[in-house]
Structures are given as C-alpha cells and as structure tokens.
Amino acid sequence: MSDKRLYRLSLFLVLVALSGACGRGFKLSRFGSNEALFSGGLSEFNRRKWDNAVSAFEKLTFDLPARDTLLPLAHWYLAKAYAGRRDHILAAQAYNRLAESFATDSLADNAMYEAARQFQLLWRRPTLDANYGEQAVSAYQTMLGLYPDSELKDQAEKQMATLQEWFASKDYESGLYYFRRKAFDSAIIYFKDVVKNHPQTAKSREALLRLAEAYGANQYREDRTEVCATLHERYPSDKEVALICGAPPKDIPATKPATDTTSLPETH
Numbered sequence: 001m002s003d004k005r006l007y008r009l010s011l012f013l014v015l016v017a018l019s020g021a022c023g024r025g026f027k028l029s030r031f032g033s034n035e036a037l038f039s040g041g042l043s044e045f046n047r048r049k050w051d052n053a054v055s056a057f058e059k060l061t062f063d064l065p066a067r068d069t070l071l072p073l074a075h076w077y078l079a080k081a082y083a084g085r086r087d088h089i090l091a092a093q094a095y096n097r098l099a100e101s102f103a104t105d106s107l108a109d110n111a112m113y114e115a116a117r118q119f120q121l122l123w124r125r126p127t128l129d130a131n132y133g134e135q136a137v138s139a140y141q142t143m144l145g146l147y148p149d150s151e152l153k154d155q156a157e158k159q160m161a162t163l164q165e166w167f168a169s170k171d172y173e174s175g176l177y178y179f180r181r182k183a184f185d186s187a188i189i190y191f192k193d194v195v196k197n198h199p200q201t202a203k204s205r206e207a208l209l210r211l212a213e214a215y216g217a218n219q220y221r222e223d224r225t226e227v228c229a230t231l232h233e234r235y236p237s238d239k240e241v242a243l244i245c246g247a248p249p250k251d252i253p254a255t256k257p258a259t260d261t262t263s264l265p266e267t268h
Contacts, residue, residue: 026040026044026049026052026055026056028055028056028059031056034060034063034064034068034070035070037056037059037060038056038057038060038070038073038074040056041053041055041056041057041060041074041077042077044056045057045077045080045081045084048084050081050082050084050085051085053077053078053081053084054078054081054082054085057074057075057077057078057081058078060074060078061074061075061078061097071102072098072101072102072105072107073107075094075097075098075101075102075111076098076107076110076111078094079091079092079094079095079098079111079114079115080114082094083114083118088118088119088121088122089118089122091114091115091118092115092118092119092139093115095111095112095114095115095118096111096112096115098111099111099112099115103146108146108147109143109146109147109150109151109152110152112139112142112143112146112147113140113143113150113152113155113156115139116136116137116139116140116143116156116159117136117159119132119133119135119136119139120132120133120136120159120163123136123163123166126166126167126169126170126173127169127170127173130166130167130170133163133166133167136159136163137160137163140156140157140159140160140163141160143156144156144157161200164198164200164201165198165201165202165203167197167198167201168194168197168198168201168202168203168204168207169203171190171191171193171194171197171198171203171207172190172191172194172203172206172207172210174190175187175188175189175190175191175193175194175207175210176210178190179191179210179213179214182217184214184217184218185218187210187214188211188214188215188218190207191207191208191210191211191214192207192211194207195207195208195211205231205234205235205238208227208230208231208234209231209240209241209244211223211227212224212227212228212231212244212245213244215227227245228241228244228245228246229249231244231245232245232248232249236248
C-alpha cells in the first residue's frame with residue numbers, strides 16, 4: 001500500500017474514532033445541576049440527538065422536585081424526544097403522564113392532543129387492525145371533554161373526522177371482500193355498520209349502494225326498497241343511484257293534519 005493511501009486510511013480511521021467519541025460525549029454526570037442538565041438536554045433535542053435528549057429528560061422527570069416549574073417541561077420534551085425517534089407508544093405514554101400529573105398546566109391539553117396523535121400515527125392504513133385508531137379517538141374525546149375550550153379543539157375534531165373516514169373505509173373494504181365473493185349476507189353486515197356508525201363519511205353513500213345491490217342479489221325486496229328510498233332522498237340527482245335503484249318514486253301527496261278526523265281510522 002502506498003504512503004498516500006496509508007495516510008488516507010489512517011486519517012479516515014481517526015475521523016471515525018473521533019465521530020464515535022463525539023457520539024459518546026454526552027454524559028449525564030457532566031451536568032452539575034438540574035438546570036444545567038435541562039439546558040444540555042434541550043441542546044441535544046434541538047440537534048435531533050433523540051437518545052441523548054431522552055436520557056436527559058427522563059432523568060429530570062425523576063430528579064426534579066414536584067413543584068419545580070421545569071418538571072412539566074421535562075415530561076413534554078421527553079415525550080417529544082420519544083416521538084422524534086418514532087417510539088410512538090412511549091411518546092403517547094409520556095404525554096399522558098404529563099396530562100395526568102399536571103392537569104391544570106397549560107401544557108395538559110396539548111399533551112393529550114399529542115398522545116392521541118401518537119396513537120393515530122400507529123394506525124398506518126385503514127385495512128390494518130384499528131385498535132390504535134380506537135385509542136386515538138378515545139384520547140381525543142377525553143381531551144375535548146376535559147378541555148372543551150382548548151385552542152386545539154378544531155384540530156382534534158378534524159383528526160377525529162379523518163379517523164371516522166378510516167373506520168368507514170375499513171368496514172367498507174371488509175364488506176366489499178365478501179360482496180365480490182357473493183357472500184352477500186356477510187357483506188350486508190359490514191355495509192350496515194358503515195351506514196349506522198359512520199353516516200357522515202364519504203363511504204356511507206357507497207355502502208348504501210352496495211347494500212341495495214346485495215339485498216337485490218339475495219331477493220330481500222323490502223330491504224332493498226327501503227335502502228333505495230334512502231338513497232333517492234339523500235342523493236336525488238345521483239346517476240349511480242338511478243342506475244342501481246331505478247327512477248325515484250313519484251312524490252306522495254302531503255298527508256292531512258292529524259286534527260282532521262276524516263283521515264283517522266274509525267274506532268270501535
């Protein structure tokens with residue numbers, strides 16, 4: 001090996017060693033006070049050194065006195081550091097600890113919102129198990145119940161609406177699976193769940209359409225007639241509704257007021 005190549009290799013190994021030393025350079029024992037450790041942890045957090053930030057703020061959550069004003073912030077940054085390294089479960093738990101321990105702190109509603117967001121991030125696709133989505137909805141509902149005037153109210157409601165769309169999509173896709181295999185009774189169960197549990201979602205219309213088709217395939221005439229009446233009422237100019245259900249029925253004349261005894265059945 002030439003001297004130049006040997007020099008470059010030696011320089012590279014030195015740089016690697018120095019890089020490793022820098023990575024090990026954050027020592028909790030270097031900080032002589034809680035305030036100094038908080039400042040050091042915040043510096044590591046801002047540098048996106050998540051593991052170092054977790055170590056610093058985790059220690060502070062144990063060491064800071066209960067009434068220290070830095071304690072809620074230590075919990076906050078611990079949760080955010082967990083979120084930074086995508087430990088969503090640990091982040092949600094840390095946010096919840098902050099909300100439970102400091103319910104009157106200005107960060108409490110923020111912490112509950114962020115805990116819900118972490119659960120929401122764990123539900124990566126509508127077709128996957130919805131347990132984390134359900135936990136997210138529960139967390140948003142708790143937040144809105146405890147802090148109805150929170151500045152995050154609109155954002156929480158928007159996220160809940162998104163989750164409802166996902167729940168509807170999950171049930172709809174399950175129904176469609178059975179529908180395509182002509183297992184219409186099983187498909188009907190899922191489509192009815194979409195309509196009943198998520199009526200304001202975009203999938204509600206599609207579920208009603210598939211219900212009409214499934215009822216028709218199984219010759220459930222009364223059920224099909226009822227669903228088609230609902231479709232015509234909700235979507236009067238919808239071409240797909242007309243294609244599946246046919247033309248809407250003619251308008252029924254308005255009934256007379258109940259006070260008009262001529263419209264009432266005779267009593268015996």
